[in-house]
Amino acid sequence: MDDKLRTPGAVRDAERWTAHNYHPLPVVISSAEGAWLTDVDGRRYLDFLAGYSALNFGHRHPQLIAAAHAQLDRLTLTSRAFIHDQFADFCRELAELCGKDLVLPMNTGAEAVETGIKVARKWGYQVKGVPAGQANIVVAEGNFHGRTTTIVSFSTDEDARADFGPYTPGFTVVPYGDLAALTAAIDENTVAVLLEPIQGEQGVVVPPEGYLPGVRQVCTERDVLFIADEIQSGLGRTGATFACDHEGVVPDMYLLGKALGGGIVPVSAVAANADVLGVLKPGQHGSTFGGNPLACAVATEVVRLLATGEFQRRSAELGERLRAGLEGLVGKGLVEVRVRGLWAGLDIDPALMSGREACERLAARGVLAKDTHGSTIRLAPPLVITEEEIDLAMTQLAEVLAA
């Protein structure tokens, strides 16, 4: 290997000094713009992961960077002990985008999920009248909602869950996409159903048509909150503002994160109506950094980008090109593809190679993607990607599968 390359030493150092809770591809990125990344050795890569959808608007979108720079020069943090001048606009504009009364800002996706769980439980005790300590929440097999001890308590992924107990009680797991099983799991103490409208980490698993409207209906009938975790699926990724929109479904609570921070700062939020989020009173929930001025300044611009509809449109239109490219590879190395907008799960023929091997080979050809598990890869390019760039990635993928 060329001993002038900086990558091997940088990979070694990263492995030496960090806990091995990730298994990254051996690329060391030093700069990026739009859909392109450049590594420490000057090699360029097309980004087909987009920070697990945190970079929906591409790297360093000029409008978002300008908002961050302007805010850095004025005010970065106040804590929620005081109100700052970026706060109300962000909350109002996000609430309007969601069609909800109120917003509660946090930082990471897992915090938004925790917030949703806490709000649902409190709503259950105070509004629905569930006996103290008896609330339960129905969740789906194959879920991914984050990494806190409570959230991994209802994960069905042993890597995520094993040896992190004792586990938080109060969750019932049912098969994803099975409305009868979900309905049967609801009892008088059920306060919420918590679902990803499309399961991202599971490999972009789209539930059967009619499932989400069915969940909406049963939740309404049984006085149960429908919490949609749109942290990865939301904010333009699937060709609509929310994945729920494809089936005309409006949940009681949206959980948002990732792209909300514009790829610059961690920003998450819960959006819901006042009869739900209104159960929280001062002192009952919070975060030092949640809703900070820098986060709000950037996230307000994110909401404004989405309000134009341009990114949802791009995702829907370019997603059809991605779909055509991928469907053309079924039987030529791919066993199955699932595509919604610019989001795709591909199952590679396991006899050919693992998802990891495919991603390593793609990286060597200048396309960065990540396996989810086994032979499944998720593609999620930034929504600023062009037709030519999609075609380029499809050509590289075809060659990897044919090799």
Ligand SMILES: Cc1ncc(COP(=O)(O)O)c(C=O)c1O
């Ligand atoms: C659907 C979903 N919910 C929650 C999370 C957790 O977000 P974070 O990693 O920001 O805590 C993720 C992250 O991948 C996710 O995909």
